[in-house]
Amino acid sequence: MRSAASPGNFTTPLLRYSAEGRNSRLAQPRKLMVMSALEVENLRISYGDFEAVRGISFSAQGGTVTSLVGPNGAGKTSTLEACTDIRPITSGVIRVLGMSPGESSSRVGTMLQSGGLYPTSRPLEWLTYLSRLYPSGRNPRELLDLVGIDPASRTTTRRMSGGEQQRLKFAAALLPRPELLFLDEPTAGMDPQARRNLIDVIGDLRSAGVAVVLTTHVLADIEELADHIIVLRHGVIERSGTLAELRGEGSSLSFDARAGLDVADMMRALPAGYLVVEAGSGSYVVEGEPTPVALAAITSWLADHDEATTGIRVGRMSLEDLIIGDAS
Amino acid sequence: MKPTLAHAFWELRLTLRNGEQLLLTLIIPLALLIGICATGVLSSSDGLSRVEQAYPMVCMVSLIATCFTSLAIGTGFERRSGALTFLATTPLGRQGLVLGKVIATVMLAAISIVLVTVTAVILGWRPSIAALWALPILLIAGIAFATWALVIASVFRAEAVLAIANALFLVLVVVGGASARSSSNSAGVLVELVPSAALADALRSSLGVGSAPCWPTLAILAVWAIVGYALARSRFRWQ
Numbered sequence: 001m002r003s004a005a006s007p008g009n010f011t012t013p014l015l016r017y018s019a020e021g022r023n024s025r026l027a028q029p030r031k032l033m034v035m036s037a038l039e040v041e042n043l044r045i046s047y048g049d050f051e052a053v054r055g056i057s058f059s060a061q062g063g064t065v066t067s068l069v070g071p072n073g074a075g076k077t078s079t080l081e082a083c084t085d086i087r088p089i090t091s092g093v094i095r096v097l098g099m100s101p102g103e104s105s106s107r108v109g110t111m112l113q114s115g116g117l118y119p120t121s122r123p124l125e126w127l128t129y130l131s132r133l134y135p136s137g138r139n140p141r142e143l144l145d146l147v148g149i150d151p152a153s154r155t156t157t158r159r160m161s162g163g164e165q166q167r168l169k170f171a172a173a174l175l176p177r178p179e180l181l182f183l184d185e186p187t188a189g190m191d192p193q194a195r196r197n198l199i200d201v202i203g204d205l206r207s208a209g210v211a212v213v214l215t216t217h218v219l220a221d222i223e224e225l226a227d228h229i230i231v232l233r234h235g236v237i238e239r240s241g242t243l244a245e246l247r248g249e250g251s252s253l254s255f256d257a258r259a260g261l262d263v264a265d266m267m268r269a270l271p272a273g274y275l276v277v278e279a280g281s282g283s284y285v286v287e288g289e290p291t292p293v294a295l296a297a298i299t300s301w302l303a304d305h306d307e308a309t310t311g312i313r314v315g316r317m318s319l320e321d322l323i324i325g326d327a328s
Numbered sequence: 329m330k331p332t333l334a335h336a337f338w339e340l341r342l343t344l345r346n347g348e349q350l351l352l353t354l355i356i357p358l359a360l361l362i363g364i365c366a367t368g369v370l371s372s373s374d375g376l377s378r379v380e381q382a383y384p385m386v387c388m389v390s391l392i393a394t395c396f397t398s399l400a401i402g403t404g405f406e407r408r409s410g411a412l413t414f415l416a417t418t419p420l421g422r423q424g425l426v427l428g429k430v431i432a433t434v435m436l437a438a439i440s441i442v443l444v445t446v447t448a449v450i451l452g453w454r455p456s457i458a459a460l461w462a463l464p465i466l467l468i469a470g471i472a473f474a475t476w477a478l479v480i481a482s483v484f485r486a487e488a489v490l491a492i493a494n495a496l497f498l499v500l501v502v503v504g505g506a507s508a509r510s511s512s513n514s515a516g517v518l519v520e521l522v523p524s525a526a527l528a529d530a531l532r533s534s535l536g537v538g539s540a541p542c543w544p545t546l547a548i549l550a551v552w553a554i555v556g557y558a559l560a561r562s563r564f565r566w567q
Contacts, residue, residue, distance in 0.1 A: 118409060
């Protein structure tokens with residue numbers, strides 16, 4: 001069933017980008033690198049006086065899944081809408097497959113968060129109509145099989161469940177054989193089986209070289225899919241990196257002891273790169289990855305100096321706190 | 329052009345399958361024509377037969393139902409469902425979407441008016457050479473009504489669009505119908521400024537009396553079309 005998403009069905013973006021890169025080399029000697037599927041530079045989006053996106057820059061590469069995460073109102077959907085040319089931007093530059101967002105629409109698939117379906121249409125006729133809009137659209141029946149909707153179904157969109165509508169929207173996003181796929185909360189409302197299937201299909205697309213940019217509130221989605229995570233808050237990028245990098249950032253080691261310890265001496269006992277700070281009176285924070293070696297160095301230093309500790313904590317800020325929760 | 333035509337047929341297909349829109353755009357005009365001719369509720373004035381009186385008026389009803397009410401309601405709900413937004417991300421794009429909508433509306437209006445015309449011929453209506461005037465009249469009026477439909481669909485919520493478009497349909501048809509019954513009414517000067525009245529007057533000349541329409545009616549329709557076009561360009565919203 002998943003054979004429809006095999007690599008053979010997709011042009012390898014790298015080949016095409018490098019060819020374009022060669023052409024643009026004459027005009028822009030700096031750009032010798034392979035072009036990103038999506039490049040966003042200093043993007044700003046305002047709604048009246050309210051600035052929803054305040055100068056963000058990021059890029060997404062073919063064969064990777066980039067996940068925009070953050071609380072409601074962080075600017076995720078506005079950013080995706082700007083990338084698909086349906087949201088006017090205040091300033092900044094967006095390049096989609098090396099072009100402006102409006103020019104690349106035949107090679108880009110989009111799944112919007114709200115709506116995007118005709119309430120009175122049936123699944124197969126909707127995809128059949130959409131396939132006429134693209135120069136080489138995929139077979140609608142195959143796509144419905146792929147997302148688990150019966151092609152013979154005569155149920156109209158408005159009578160379908162939320163999860164079924166999501167699956168139909170996902171199928172519509174795959175129709176153009178996209179090189180770049182924008183998915184705004186793709187797993188919302190899906191049952192576990194449908195979500196599993198969606199994640200498998202996205203994995204196949206990634207293997208085939210497709211660049212996937214998605215938003216999600218589901219931590220499991222991020223853990224299973226995201227190669228690169230961009231945390232947005234109040235319209236700015238609060239942090240970004242791989243899952244492991246973000247986890248590293250959120251780790252901490254702290255302990256309580258007598259006030260006024262010689263932290264400079266303590267740091268000499270630790271491996272290079274660690275910083276010990278007396279954050280409050282008698283409350284110490286060790287900045288750096290809380291490895292067993294670091295923990296052992298602290299406890300042995302305390303033992304050597306005959307200092308009692310009233311509490312020692314190795315904490316890892318949960319992914320949830322890091323991404324969804326309030327920044328402390 | 330292929331995506332644009334695909335979109336036009338897609339819209340037409342959904343409209344003709346929707347019971348309420350089918351009733352409004354095809355069944356009501358036909359029922360009006362047959363009803364008026366059968367019962368003779370319009371008192372015959374200046375020597376016109378029943379069908380010569382009824383047919384131009386029903387053409388007006390067809391045009392308003394298809395180009396105004398049906399278009400406004402359909403577009404209002406498309407905006408709410410987010411379908412237009414999604415289609416704007418496809419190669420159809422905004423221009424293709426608008427052009428496809430125009431073609432779909434023209435096809436729907438043509439279907440409705442052809443059905444009405446065939447019925448009128450069966451009921452005894454015979455065209456004169458002045459009937460050719462009906463084409464430019466319907467074209468200008470169609471642009472006027474369609475652009476205003478898009479403006480209303482863009483400014484209001486879908487439910488409000490439904491109510492406004494239906495209410496205006498009744499008002500327009502009543503005003504147009506009243507003015508068409510007596511073209512030489514001295515108090516009718518202001519009424520003539522209403523687009524349906526101007527349309528009814530022009531169609532009555534062309535299709536009923538068999539003469540060229542008087543130019544003020546065309547001018548009034550043209551002004552409505554130009555203002556509607558300008559407003560639609562600045563006010564049309566996808567979401």
